[in-house]
Structures are given as structure tokens and as C-alpha cells.
Amino acid sequence: MKLEAMAVHLPDVSGHPNRAPFSGVLTLVDEPSTKPPSGARGHRVILTRAAALAALPSLLGMAVDYAPAWDGHDARRKCGIITHADVEGKRLLVAGYLYAKDFPEVERQMRQCLPGSMGMSWELADAHVEDMRAEVWTLTRATFTGAAILLRDKAAYRDTSFELAPTRCRTFAASAPRATREAPAPRPNEARKESTWKVRQEKAWAR
Amino acid sequence: MGTLSENFERMAIRMEAAASLFERTVAMLEERESARSGEVQKIVAAVETSRENELLRKLEAAEQQIAELQAQIGTQVGTHGEVPAPSARKTVPATTTQFLAKQGISTLESIEAGALDAALTGLSLEQRIAVKAQLLRAGLAG
Numbered sequence: 001m002k003l004e005a006m007a008v009h010l011p012d013v014s015g016h017p018n019r020a021p022f023s024g025v026l027t028l029v030d031e032p033s034t035k036p037p038s039g040a041r042g043h044r045v046i047l048t049r050a051a052a053l054a055a056l057p058s059l060l061g062m063a064v065d066y067a068p069a070w071d072g073h074d075a076r077r078k079c080g081i082i083t084h085a086d087v088e089g090k091r092l093l094v095a096g097y098l099y100a101k102d103f104p105e106v107e108r109q110m111r112q113c114l115p116g117s118m119g120m121s122w123e124l125a126d127a128h129v130e131d132m133r134a135e136v137w138t139l140t141r142a143t144f145t146g147a148a149i150l151l152r153d154k155a156a157y158r159d160t161s162f163e164l165a166p167t168r169c170r171t172f173a174a175s176a177p178r179a180t181r182e183a184p185a186p187r188p189n190e191a192r193k194e195s196t197w198k199v200r201q202e203k204a205w206a207r
Numbered sequence: 208m209g210t211l212s213e214n215f216e217r218m219a220i221r222m223e224a225a226a227s228l229f230e231r232t233v234a235m236l237e238e239r240e241s242a243r244s245g246e247v248q249k250i251v252a253a254v255e256t257s258r259e260n261e262l263l264r265k266l267e268a269a270e271q272q273i274a275e276l277q278a279q280i281g282t283q284v285g286t287h288g289e290v291p292a293p294s295a296r297k298t299v300p301a302t303t304t305q306f307l308a309k310q311g312i313s314t315l316e317s318i319e320a321g322a323l324d325a326a327l328t329g330l331s332l333e334q335r336i337a338v339k340a341q342l343l344r345a346g347l348a349g
Binding site (some may be wrong): 123 | 270
């Protein structure tokens, strides 16, 4: 298996409230799309491996967006960022972060939806088609301008996927103080102060 | 005065026609240039929902029309007791005939609806509509 990877390294921030890591399969390379993509004039398309590899740098730093009905793209609803892109076998894998605090509805949908029901879709600009008269268009050059999270059956490639990491660091960080409040552990310093205060009170009453 | 006004009116009509022709020519040239260069400004790997719905509606309408025509023919046969004369036009484009032949439909005279639907599954909605329309026009799917 051949692996081609590329990444933008963001500094680790433990318990970041607005970062929810995700991973997904954005598309398949050297495989015809299951359905004709929008803008391809009814033709199914093949994104060649060479074109995908050449376009990987353009994918990093691009946003993921969503449409409220989860059925397409809305470039003005950018809810996350792509930081990693790999071509592994025929799958173009991506990873990044969702802005979970800014878009709680997106995180909720991802956590509540049926496993495997969500997919991804790319958006390409300046694509070059080898032969526009061909039944299936072969894309030999393109620039990634973004990606969308959508229902898998709305994606032109059926075998895409999208999933959030099981839990976020923030969950642990946020839950820890709550647990502390519910069952406070005895603190030695406070116990000593309390006993000192009691002794003083007893002396005062005695007087 | 009247002649001048008529002249202006005529000129305006001609200019309008020329502008329209010019617009069409530009659009055609752009399309041709795009087709020749193979450049596409934007493609999105999501299915076009509204377009798909529109095509589905068209397909449904076409299928309904076919069913109505079939019913009409059935009525005619029942009334007159004879099979109506076949449509004068029985030409289907060669590409369509070849495609159907590849799918196992070699005789176009008696196509079963089920077999036709099965043969067309590999095509896009638009293409399915086009093939059915061609068959309908040729009087082969009625």
C-alpha cells in the first residue's frame, strides 16, 4: 500500500473548547464517482491519483462546511478546518478540527446520527477534463477549494465517510470540576481551620 | 415626422435583434472554448438535488405520457378490432440502437417496459429521459 501524506501542524492545546477532531474519507482516486457531481453537466467523474496528489497542498487549510439539510455545500457555513490529507490506496483521507463551540448543531448531528450515515464532498476549482466528450470525465488537474460534510447518499462518491473522534479532551476537563463539586474531597487545610475555629468558639462560650 | 419615427423604430428592432444574436454568439463561443480547453470553473462532489428532482419529475411525466399513449392504443385496438398501423417514423439514432443492443435489446419492435428500465439503469436520469423520448418519438415505446 502506498501512502502519500501531508499535514499542517497546529500547536496542541489541551482541552480546547472549540476544537473537535474529525477524520474522514473525502473521495476515492482513480475511481468513477457513483453519481454525476454538480457542475459536471451530468457526467460522472474520475479524479486521477496524480491530480489528487498534486492538489493535496491546496486542500490543507481549507474549510469544511455544511448545509442545514445536510444535502450539499454552503461555502458560507464554514464549521471546521482540514489539517491533514493522505492518499491511502484509493482513499483520500482527511483529518482536522470542527469548531464545536461555534457550531454545536454540527457536533450534535455528528454524535447523534447513525454510524456511517455521514459522508464528505470536495469542491474543486479550475479543473481540467481530459476529454469533455467522454461519458465519464477524467479530471487530470484541479485545485481543492473546500469540502462539505453531508449525508452519504447526497455525495457523488458513495464510499466517503465522516466521523468525530469519540471524545474530546474538553469533556474530561469540563467534567472534572463538576465531579469535584458533587463529591468534594476533604482538604486537610480546611479541616485544620475548622477545628481551630471550634476550639476558639468553645473558649468564647466558656468565658 | 412619421417616416422618421418609423425609421427609428425599425432601427431599434434591428439593433435589438443584432444584440440578441451577438449574445448568443458569445455564449456559443464561450461554450466551445470551454469544451475545447477542457477547463471547468467549479465542480462539487455532491449530487445536484434540485436538478435531480427536476429530472425525476420529467421522467415521471414522460412515463405517464407513455402509459396514456399505451392506453389509447389499447382502446383503438379494442374498438376497431385491428391493430393500428405502425408509426410512419421508426428511426432511432444509431448510438441509441447500439447502446440498447449492448444491453441485450436487439429488436426494437417489441421492447418490454421492464427490460427497457433495466437496460437504462446505468445511464443518468437525463440520458434515460433522452432515450425514452427518442423511442417515443419513433413510435417504439407506446
